[in-house]
Amino acid sequence: MADTDLNLLTALDALLAEGSVAGAARRLGLSASAMSRTLARLRAATGDPLLVRAGRGLVPTPHAALLQARVGELAHEVRAVLQPAAEGLDLASLDRVFTIRANEGFVDALAGRLVAAARLAAPRVRLRFAPKPDKDVRPLREGLIDLEIGVLGASGPEVRVQALFRDYFVGVVRRGHALMAGEITPERYAACAHVVTSRRGRWDGPVDEALAALGLRRHVVAMVPGFPAALAMACTTDLVALVTHSFIRAEQERWLETAQAPVESFPLPVRTEAIRISQLWHPRLDADPAHRWLRGLLHSTCRAWHHGLEESREGD
Numbered sequence: 001m002a003d004t005d006l007n008l009l010t011a012l013d014a015l016l017a018e019g020s021v022a023g024a025a026r027r028l029g030l031s032a033s034a035m036s037r038t039l040a041r042l043r044a045a046t047g048d049p050l051l052v053r054a055g056r057g058l059v060p061t062p063h064a065a066l067l068q069a070r071v072g073e074l075a076h077e078v079r080a081v082l083q084p085a086a087e088g089l090d091l092a093s094l095d096r097v098f099t100i101r102a103n104e105g106f107v108d109a110l111a112g113r114l115v116a117a118a119r120l121a122a123p124r125v126r127l128r129f130a131p132k133p134d135k136d137v138r139p140l141r142e143g144l145i146d147l148e149i150g151v152l153g154a155s156g157p158e159v160r161v162q163a164l165f166r167d168y169f170v171g172v173v174r175r176g177h178a179l180m181a182g183e184i185t186p187e188r189y190a191a192c193a194h195v196v197t198s199r200r201g202r203w204d205g206p207v208d209e210a211l212a213a214l215g216l217r218r219h220v221v222a223m224v225p226g227f228p229a230a231l232a233m234a235c236t237t238d239l240v241a242l243v244t245h246s247f248i249r250a251e252q253e254r255w256l257e258t259a260q261a262p263v264e265s266f267p268l269p270v271r272t273e274a275i276r277i278s279q280l281w282h283p284r285l286d287a288d289p290a291h292r293w294l295r296g297l298l299h300s301t302c303r304a305w306h307h308g309l310e311e312s313r314e315g316d
Helices: 007-018 021-028 032-046 062-082 104-121 186-191 206-212 227-236 245-256 289-315
Strands: 051-054 057-060 097-101 126-130 147-151 160-167 169-174 193-197 219-224 240-244 263-267 275-281
Touching: 007 021, 007 032, 007 062, 021 032, 057 062, 062 160, 097 289, 104 126, 104 227, 104 240, 104 245, 104 289, 147 289, 160 245, 160 289, 169 227, 169 245, 186 206, 193 227, 219 227, 227 240, 227 245, 227 263, 240 245, 245 263, 275 289
Parallel strands: 097 126, 097 147, 193 219, 193 240
Antiparallel strands: 051 057, 147 275, 160 275, 169 240, 169 263
16 A cells, blocks of 8 residues: 555546546646646556547547546545544434435335435435436536436536446236247347337337347337336237336335236346446535435445345346
């Protein structure tokens, strides 16, 4: 540790977020020459150029692109650890409304668990789950929401990000569907009629790209805005729905308490990338004790849920 300068981690986070020496210098309150020297130190430490010239700007190398998400998380954790401990936060008397923007799938799977955990620790706290029609960063910047939950997309360079868990897509059909009668091959899967979920009106996605690589194309006949609607259609028709594993597991757990589940889920016959679910917030809330408590509660709740997901996946 004597040779490790943690300031380099903060500098690397700023450089990768800003994509320029000047921007990183402004962000950290340094001169451009000082930031240039820091970049040289980072290149020496990592053995990689990290940022290279492309026209009038700089672009990250493949190694830097791989590091970016991890560096952001590590830099945030270092800042959190080195901040003074929160004093005077009395959870028993904390009276506050937190607004969390998340899609229907997350709310269905995890909102109940989060509310229960919050009530246990801070009974006067209220959680408002707001709809998520897009990935616009303005509600975070303007203080309209406290946390954003979802897949990381285009966001402001100042937005803080922490990974919560990894999810993945599965197929869902009504119980007794003909697709479940034999091996689910890419050909049999593509030949079915499908319902897709999209808030932005997209008829295709990663599954279609994987099928196209095999010379296949699925027959999509319906589009709905969220997983609950897709599941409802799968329950009452022969359509095949695509939902996340976390969402369908939450539904199946509820069905087990009442009756047999009306649907069956299955692994996709093509490979798709895992989905990283993260929480995002504005840096002005970094040091707020109540907000830090909420972030920690959400992180621990999601980690426990993710552990259950992995156990259920191994048992599938």
